[in-house]
Amino acid sequence: MSGPELASRAARLTPFRYQGDKPAVLWSFTGGFPDPAHFPVRELSDCLAAAAGEDPELLQYGSSADESLRYGERSLRQALLTRHGDDLPPGACLANVMLTQGGIGAIELAFRSFVDPGDAVVVEAPTWGVALTLARQLRADVHAVPAGPAGLDVDALEAKLDALRAAGRPAKIVYTIPTFQTPTGTVMPAANRRRLAALAARHDAIVVEDGTYAALRYDGLAQPSVQSFDTEGRVLRVGSFSKTVAPALRTGWVTGDRALLSVLASARSDLGVSQWAARALALFLESGQYDAHLSRMLAAYRRKRDVLDAALRRECAGLAEWSVPDGGYFFWLRLREHVDAGKAKRLARERGIAARPGEQFFGTPGDGGQLLRIAFSQVAEERIPGGIAALGEALRSGAAGAAAPERGTDTARPEGGR
Numbered sequence: 518m519s520g521p522e523l524a525s526r527a528a529r530l531t532p533f534r535y536q537g538d539k540p541a542v543l544w545s546f547t548g549g550f551p552d553p554a555h556f557p558v559r560e561l562s563d564c565l566a567a568a569a570g571e572d573p574e575l576l577q578y579g580s581s582a583d584e585s586l587r588y589g590e591r592s593l594r595q596a597l598l599t600r601h602g603d604d605l606p607p608g609a610c611l612a613n614v615m616l617t618q619g620g621i622g623a624i625e626l627a628f629r630s631f632v633d634p635g636d637a638v639v640v641e642a643p644t645w646g647v648a649l650t651l652a653r654q655l656r657a658d659v660h661a662v663p664a665g666p667a668g669l670d671v672d673a674l675e676a677k678l679d680a681l682r683a684a685g686r687p688a689k690i691v692y693t694i695p696t697f698q699t700p701t702g703t704v705m706p707a708a709n710r711r712r713l714a715a716l717a718a719r720h721d722a723i724v725v726e727d728g729t730y731a732a733l734r735y736d737g738l739a740q741p742s743v744q745s746f747d748t749e750g751r752v753l754r755v756g757s758f759s760k761t762v763a764p765a766l767r768t769g770w771v772t773g774d775r776a777l778l779s780v781l782a783s784a785r786s787d788l789g790v791s792q793w794a795a796r797a798l799a800l801f802l803e804s805g806q807y808d809a810h811l812s813r814m815l816a817a818y819r820r821k822r823d824v825l826d827a828a829l830r831r832e833c834a835g836l837a838e839w840s841v842p843d844g845g846y847f848f849w850l851r852l853r854e855h856v857d858a859g860k861a862k863r864l865a866r867e868r869g870i871a872a873r874p875g876e877q878f879f880g881t882p883g884d885g886g887q888l889l890r891i892a893f894s895q896v897a898e899e900r901i902p903g904g905i906a907a908l909g910e911a912l913r914s915g916a917a918g919a920a921a922p923e924r925g926t927d928t929a930r931p932e933g934g935r
């Protein structure tokens with residue numbers, strides 16, 4: 518491979534910098550990591566043992582005879598169909614459900630199936646950085662549409678889709694996280710979901726609806742999925758057990774029109790998902806243990822969210838603005854203009870706070886500088902206040918010289934609360 522070719526390949530990848538000498542992390546508010554205290558270790562071990570005892574063939578590859586190689590273990594697909602089948606057209610069957618290696622496995626398969634180099638892919642701004650990286654690796658022509666307090670701005674989406682079509686480069690995929698959007702935590706209202714499905718149909722685009730966090734609802738009413746408004750078989754809905762059970766299972770899924778899933782099956786080259794893990798998960802679901810586990814976990818995450826909100830109001834009022842998310846793992850902080858965000862983020866790191874810089878959620882350089890994503894999932898509840906106090910100190914130092922408010926002087930809920 519020639520030097521210029523190597524350089525152009527490297528340019529498509531997110532640059533990696535080895536940082537073995539970073540300050541120690543004392544509070545990990547950074548990734549979308551579940552709380553390890555909630556991993557259902559005993560129940561899962563029992564289910565794994567029961568699955569292997571039931572049928573040792575589950576430790577084998579899947580088979581093409583019953584499509585478990587490409588679509589995944591059947592009993593888990595059946596359990597998912599029972600739970601999510603109402604979003605699919607009447608008559609939906611196992612051919613409408615595919616297991617994948619985590620939610621990212623489904624997103625990658627969808628992108629690889631429908632995007633050729635140069636094809637237009639529309640994403641939200643901000644959005645999950647991994648999806649952005651994936652689109653870039655596939656050499657997609659990535660277009661961003663703003664995501665505000667009501668999620669993806671569907672007026673802006675319509676304008677974007679029209680413009681792309683007028684330019685002779687119609688969008689192939691719209692990637693959206695309508696429920697507990699990453700990083701903003703917002704939820705798209707039902708009416709906008711309906712419009713999104715209709716727009717996709719009109720523009721012959723496929724919607725990849727990322728529902729990875731959708732089951733993690735602490736407040737508010739669940740909204741119907743975008744897929745439930747899909748009359749043309751255009752919406753692929755992605756789910757995952759990573760945030761609700763354990764990421765190490767690497768088990769996610771995608772539901773959708775049979776013809777779309779058969780394209781994904783053709784593009785598939787990963788030799789499937791662990792049949793053993795899938796059957797164990799099916800047993801976990803069928804026995805009712807999953808629902809009990811989920812409701813315990815939701816109660817614990819709700820408490821953590823509230824502890825984090827209270828700490829932010831004490832420590833960061835006047836320095837940052839945020840909304841309290843109804844679900845998911847994240848707070849999205851907008852640092853006020855008088856806070857020197859670069860300095861504050863550096864000081865926060867030096868104090869041992871790991872949080873995700875806003876820049877990582879935008880495809881365009883220069884965006885997201887005043888923003889910071891804080892995950893409340895992984896840090897133990899009793900340690901959250903200490904971490905946020907340290908963050909508040911960093912922000913106050915970042916605002917030094919600009920008449921920063923005293924700690925806890927502004928107790929109004931910013932940005933209209935939840």
Ligand SMILES: Cc1ncc(COP(=O)(O)O)c(C=O)c1O
Nearest residue numbers: 549619620621645699729757759
């Ligand atoms: C928005 C979003 N989608 C999908 C995923 C995929 O996770 P997994 O592949 O572990 O299911 C993640 C993980 O962080 C995520 O944040």
